[in-house]
Amino acid sequence: MADLVKKQDNPIKSFFERDGVKQKFHELLGKRSTQFVTSVLQIATSNKLLANADPISIYNAACVAATLDLPLNNSLGFAWIVPYGGAASMQIGWRGYVQLAQRTGQYKRINVVEVYENQFKGFNALTEELDADFTVQGNGTVVGYCAYFLLINGFEKATYWSIEKVKAHSKKYSKSHASGPWRDEFDKMAKKTVLKHTLAQWGILSIEMNTAIKVDNAVVRSDDAMEVDYVDVPQKQSKEVERMQKLIEEQTTIEGLRGLQKDVPDELLDAYLMKEQELTGNNG
């Protein structure tokens, strides 16, 4: 498919050949920068929509992937650059989240799996006990997804989402819930969603993990990932996120801020934690 895009007309390639851009990737990745940029260009030029996307959005997404040290290699499934509405948006895969969690050195076990109808018996939401028989091969239809982790300090968490809950979630938070990755790679998207939710709520929130949660499903507007646009989120939901962001920004007391905690969406955890630090004077 690469031949669909004429080499000489390729604005993305021209953009990535600029000295400043090359230098940026060299700062981030050192010797590996050339290989990384080549893989970005391969991805960008092999997809017609990406080839026509805003080069700066591709550059920003690539910078974030490089910062997180997540290769943009489809076969690895850590992270992707996906075209959306004339720009490049970032997608972190469930393997990417596992990778970032492992790097904290605090996870003893972490996994996310599909649960098939012949395996599933029940899930106790209070005790978080999944009654399922994973000794048998999954057969029939997938009825849900379970994410689990065990920290080295003994803290463990399991979350189970039924397939209906995943579908309702995708419908609520993604305009493209009936197309793109949600249609073509539903299981992978579902596993990512359940694991991301579990890690965001109860996992170790390292700076890299926060950044990954923030940029996931977003068009990155700056190479340091400070500005992102959730272009795929339906207007109503994006307005809700905007509303919460304004409320977080305006809080002057820690009590006021904590009153908002239960409603803070994943993509604003970063903003919430920063405000919490500001109000408690704990910047460490």
Add this chain to the structure above:
Amino acid sequence: MDKILNADSLLFRCSSLGYIMIDPKEKSNAEKYAEAVTNLSKLNSDYEAIKNKETKTAANKLAAIEKCKLLIKEIEPVKDERPLADTVKNHLADKYVSAYYGRETDITNKYMRKGLMVEEDSMTLYSLVTNQFFQKNIKKYSNEFICGTPDMLKDEIVIDIKSSWDIFTFYRTNKAKLNKMYYWQLQGYMALTGAKSAKLAYCLVDTPQPLIFQELNNLKYKMGVTDVENDETYATACEEMERLMKYDDVPREEKVNEIIIERNDEDIERLYERIKECRAYMNKHLFKLAA
């Protein structure tokens, strides 16, 4: 779509309850009956008091008594029936067409369009002014009489947002008596959700640009402007119009006017009674046309 064949289980939307709760301007049958009985008693006394029953006055009085008796006879069988106001009947006719023929009356206007377009902005304004996070409720509620989807529901309080068209209509809500339509709408929501109280929040937010353009276009036609670029009067009017629709200079706290409405179980009962009457009317006068 299956046709609805009678009004027995027809649900009334909370947003339209105000229409059916309008009382007729004329006296009720019961009032007319009581008045006629009192009148008859007085006419009888007057007639008895006339010594010479052969006079023209006595004959007139007798005729009035007969007329009054006739009226009583006419009203008596329906004296306990409560006639519905014409506005109610019109609303029920629309509801019948919608239920039986699946056609809705087109009642969108610029005020409603603004309400829909800025709904989320108004909720954000309300959240910031009250320093609480609110999400739009999407759950549809219903019982055997009514149905509806309140804007927001938090801590057993129903909150309904009304986005004012402009700064003038917004400030008028400060002193105005509570709009009856909204009163009944919120009583309906409280009945459906079990909430003990409700808040009606009038919000003042900027008018979206597409609506401003529409207003400017209307202004152009109204002023008969042919040369948009060079008509200074029109340019000034446009500036004024835009100023009328944007409110950066109004302090945020002043942009919300909240009215608290307590749940009134007696009124909710009245509401259900009225719905029974409306259903009976629809079955008798409207659905019979299609039977």
